[in-house]
Amino acid sequence: MTGKDGHGVAARQRRGVQVRGVVQGVGFRPFVYRLALEEGLGGFIGNDTDGVTMELEGTPLQVEAFLARLRAEAPPLARIDAVGVQPLEATGECEFRIVLSRVKGQVSTGIPADAATCEDCLRELLDPQDRRYRYPFLNCTNCGPRFTITRSIPYDRPQTSMAAFAMCAACQAEYDDPGSRRFHAQPNACRECGPRVWLESPEGVAMEAEGPVAETVERLLAGQVLAIKGIGGFHLSVDATNEAAVMRLRERKHRYGKPLAVMVRDVEAARELCVLSAEEEALLQTAARPIVLARARAGCGIAPVVAPGIPWLGVFLPYAPLQHLLFADARVQALVMTSANLSEEPIAIENEEARARLGSIADAFLMHDREILQRCDDSVAAVVEGAPQMVRRARGFVPLAVELPLEAPQLLAVGGHLKSVFALARGRWAFQSQHLGDLESATGLEFFKESLDHLMRTFEVEPQTVVHDLHPGYLSTAWAKGWAAERGLPLLAVQHHHAHVAGCMAEHGLEGPVIGLALDGTGYGTDGCVWGGEVLLCRLEGFERFAHLENVPMPGGEAAIREPWRMALGYLHAAGMDVTDERTRALVGASEREGQWMRRMMERSVNAPLTSSCGRLFDAVAAVVLRRRTVDYEAQAAIELEGLAVDEPDAPGYAMELAGGDGERREPLRLRTGGMWIELLEDVRAGVSGERVSARFHAGVADGFVRAAVRARAMTGATQVAMSGGCMHNRRLVRLLREGLKREGFEVYQHRNVSPGDGGLSYGQAAVAAAMLRGGS
Ligand SMILES: [Zn+2]
Ligand SMILES: [Zn+2]
Numbered sequence: 161m162t163g164k165d166g167h168g169v170a171a172r173q174r175r176g177v178q179v180r181g182v183v184q185g186v187g188f189r190p191f192v193y194r195l196a197l198e199e200g201l202g203g204f205i206g207n208d209t210d211g212v213t214m215e216l217e218g219t220p221l222q223v224e225a226f227l228a229r230l231r232a233e234a235p236p237l238a239r240i241d242a243v244g245v246q247p248l249e250a251t252g253e254c255e256f257r258i259v260l261s262r263v264k265g266q267v268s269t270g271i272p273a274d275a276a277t278c279e280d281c282l283r284e285l286l287d288p289q290d291r292r293y294r295y296p297f298l299n300c301t302n303c304g305p306r307f308t309i310t311r312s313i314p315y316d317r318p319q320t321s322m323a324a325f326a327m328c329a330a331c332q333a334e335y336d337d338p339g340s341r342r343f344h345a346q347p348n349a350c351r352e353c354g355p356r357v358w359l360e361s362p363e364g365v366a367m368e369a370e371g372p373v374a375e376t377v378e379r380l381l382a383g384q385v386l387a388i389k390g391i392g393g394f395h396l397s398v399d400a401t402n403e404a405a406v407m408r409l410r411e412r413k414h415r416y417g418k419p420l421a422v423m424v425r426d427v428e429a430a431r432e433l434c435v436l437s438a439e440e441e442a443l444l445q446t447a448a449r450p451i452v453l454a455r456a457r458a459g460c461g462i463a464p465v466v467a468p469g470i471p472w473l474g475v476f477l478p479y480a481p482l483q484h485l486l487f488a489d490a491r492v493q494a495l496v497m498t499s500a501n502l503s504e505e506p507i508a509i510e511n512e513e514a515r516a517r518l519g520s521i522a523d524a525f526l527m528h529d530r531e532i533l534q535r536c537d538d539s540v541a542a543v544v545e546g547a548p549q550m551v552r553r554a555r556g557f558v559p560l561a562v563e564l565p566l567e568a569p570q571l572l573a574v575g576g577h578l579k580s581v582f583a584l585a586r587g588r589w590a591f592q593s594q595h596l597g598d599l600e601s602a603t604g605l606e607f608f609k610e611s612l613d614h615l616m617r618t619f620e621v622e623p624q625t626v627v628h629d630l631h632p633g634y635l636s637t638a639w640a641k642g643w644a645a646e647r648g649l650p651l652l653a654v655q656h657h658h659a660h661v662a663g664c665m666a667e668h669g670l671e672g673p674v675i676g677l678a679l680d681g682t683g684y685g686t687d688g689c690v691w692g693g694e695v696l697l698c699r700l701e702g703f704e705r706f707a708h709l710e711n712v713p714m715p716g717g718e719a720a721i722r723e724p725w726r727m728a729l730g731y732l733h734a735a736g737m738d739v740t741d742e743r744t745r746a747l748v749g750a751s752e753r754e755g756q757w758m759r760r761m762m763e764r765s766v767n768a769p770l771t772s773s774c775g776r777l778f779d780a781v782a783a784v785v786l787r788r789r790t791v792d793y794e795a796q797a798a799i800e801l802e803g804l805a806v807d808e809p810d811a812p813g814y815a816m817e818l819a820g821g822d823g824e825r826r827e828p829l830r831l832r833t834g835g836m837w838i839e840l841l842e843d844v845r846a847g848v849s850g851e852r853v854s855a856r857f858h859a860g861v862a863d864g865f866v867r868a869a870v871r872a873r874a875m876t877g878a879t880q881v882a883m884s885g886g887c888m889h890n891r892r893l894v895r896l897l898r899e900g901l902k903r904e905g906f907e908v909y910q911h912r913n914v915s916p917g918d919g920g921l922s923y924g925q926a927a928v929a930a931a932m933l934r935g936g937s
Pocket of ligand 1: 300
């Protein structure tokens with residue numbers, strides 16, 4: 161179809177074009193403007209409800225060339241999900257213009273995620289001839305802070321913490337020029353008009369120094385602890401090659417075991433610290449710049465106390481100009497950059513807050529006067545079986561939406577307990593909050609409420625239903641009940657492991673039935689027990705418990721999570737051993753008194769809840785193999801057990817027995833571990849290496865669950881397996897499960913954009929709720 165040809169030249173046509181995806185606040189309009197000029201098109205572009213709308217007028221060849229280049233040359237931060245094209249009547253328009261107000265619709269597509277300094281800005285930062293030479297806040301439409309500096313929608317400068325800085329004439333000219341890389345770059349700034357940095361003492365006194373960045377470098381190299389204000393919060397930083405400095409930071413922060421993230425100059429430097437696959441290198445260099453968990457090289461020069469007891473290192477690259485400036489000094493090799501907080505409290509963001517909370521930790525503060533409006537920790541990711549997988553989804557990813565496989569009514573899913581993340585849903589989209597940490601910490605719940613208010617406004621979601629975990633004791637459950645009651649909203653409770661598996665299904669558009677493997681730490685079961693080693697037959701809207709690890713007592717309840725030796729005695733007791741026996745106690749270094757105490761709790765079923773948790777099984781084995789009595793951070797024992805076997809070849813697994821399932825009543829099958837423990841203890845007593853015991857244990861667990869999946873398929877015909885739960889961070893376990901399942905002919909699915917751990921729970925809850933509410937009941 162062509163337009164009118166009134167003048168005898170090539171027929172001009174007009175097309176309406178809608179682009180959906182991440183196309184606002186990422187330099188898309190100036191990109192289209194430039195493209196339209198180059199192709200000689202008339203028309204306009206403007207933002208609309210779900211993306212951008214444009215009208216183009218020119219010859220068919222010009223229009224075709226434009227549409228081909230639109231996808232091929234889109235700006236780095238843009239993500240085009242769909243392009244719709246309709247014919248329109250030609251009007252003779254030859255000029256192309258950018259429409260600054262929204263062309264139609266009320267609802268905004270929200271705020272972009274924060275993005276690392278782009279190559280062009282980095283070049284300017286280090287170019288002595290450039291007017292932004294060494295200016296720590298330069299940015300452009302292709303990079304810079306977004307989510308963390310924005311108070312509310314629309315994403316425009318007056319709504320950001322850049323509102324406090326009036327642009328100088330030079331910056332304003334760039335901002336107004338559609339041909340500039342800084343056209344409508346909301347945080348645009350320079351040394352004349354923008355934010356500034358300074359160094360101050362823990363007493364809050366500004367320090368006179370030649371240059372605050374140079375002085376910071378000197379202090380870091382001298383072994384001091386620096387608090388450095390970043391993009392989503394403050395970091396605490398020390399020289400990562402200086403053992404004494406890292407210990408000083410740990411002592412002041414009262415955090416001894418937890419691995420610390422290390423920032424290095426560039427990917428070459430990362431390669432010197434870690435053995436990196438192509439996928440890991442790509443992940444390190446994405447605009448989100450997550451911390452990537454990778455295999456550390458022996459003797460790489462990083463102080464051993466940075467990541468004690470494990471063969472991995474969390475590495476990441478500079479993502480803010482200020483960080484690049486620290487590394488511009490060639491003497492700076494690697495810096496510990498850890499969230500500035502105490503234990504599990506939210507990261508500090510305000511200058512006053514940092515002075516108050518970090519005064520006893522930091523020797524000096526590198527401050528700046530651009531306010532951080534949204535707290536956002538660094539994201540953590542890993543490459544698992546060749547593809548990136550989220551561990552902690554925060555800076556650089558939030559608030560990007562994750563698609564749901566079905567239409568959701570407006571709802572709020574509050575997630576879990578530790579590693580709290582909530583999700584808002586509307587239509588086909590779920591908006592997950594940043595990682596919020598432990599709700600029970602002093603300020604955790606405040607952070608949850610702040611972030612909820614902000615994201616409800618940003619995405620214009622007014623929840624009509626509130627979804628929570630089945631656990632009556634979760635703070636998030638109690639909070640959800642109160643919040644829903646105030647608003648007269650209905651509540652939906654979703655079982656923990658159902659939500660885990662549903663999240664994986666939803667990411668892959670699976671409706672079910674699938675065989676869900678939920679291997680996890682703890683989650684409240686429908687029978688009141690603590691679940692976590694589950695084979696579930698799942699649809700989005702419901703599930704049936706097909707099989708699980710056999711129940712064993714957790715002597716001392718929660719205390720058994722912090723003290724894995726208790727869990728080992730729980731397992732040995734369940735396997736029929738007398739845990740007061742000297743030989744048994746010696747396996748975990750328990751005293752006679754401790755053995756008697758544990759036995760009494762278990763025999764009387766007092767403070768010894770039953771659990772089928774896979775995480776606890778890993779803890780118990782780690783207590784025996786590594787003699788780890790207590791843990792400093794969640795899943796430490798299991799992570800160390802995995803790390804122990806990292807170079808060990810695969811070995812035959814300890815046998816797990818699949819029992820039950822043949823009676824009249826359809827009881828779940830049980831994966832029994834008694835035989836496994838007998839074989840494992842024989843190996844330990846025979847002096848078999850811990851590496852090999854760990855390898856055999858991993859193989860046994862994987863094999864047990866693969867056999868359970870085969871039984872589930874035989875009974876139901878389901879051939880798809882969705883894997884979820886915190887244990888899916890264990891790469892060896894995931895590899896063995898995948899290999900085993902594929903050998904048996906299953907289709908295997910893993911999480912990608914959403915964490916398999918409790919950080920992904922709210923997305924799964926949203927998917928379950930959307931399915932349950934389908935049909936407008
Ligand atoms: Zn840039
Ligand atoms: Zn300026």
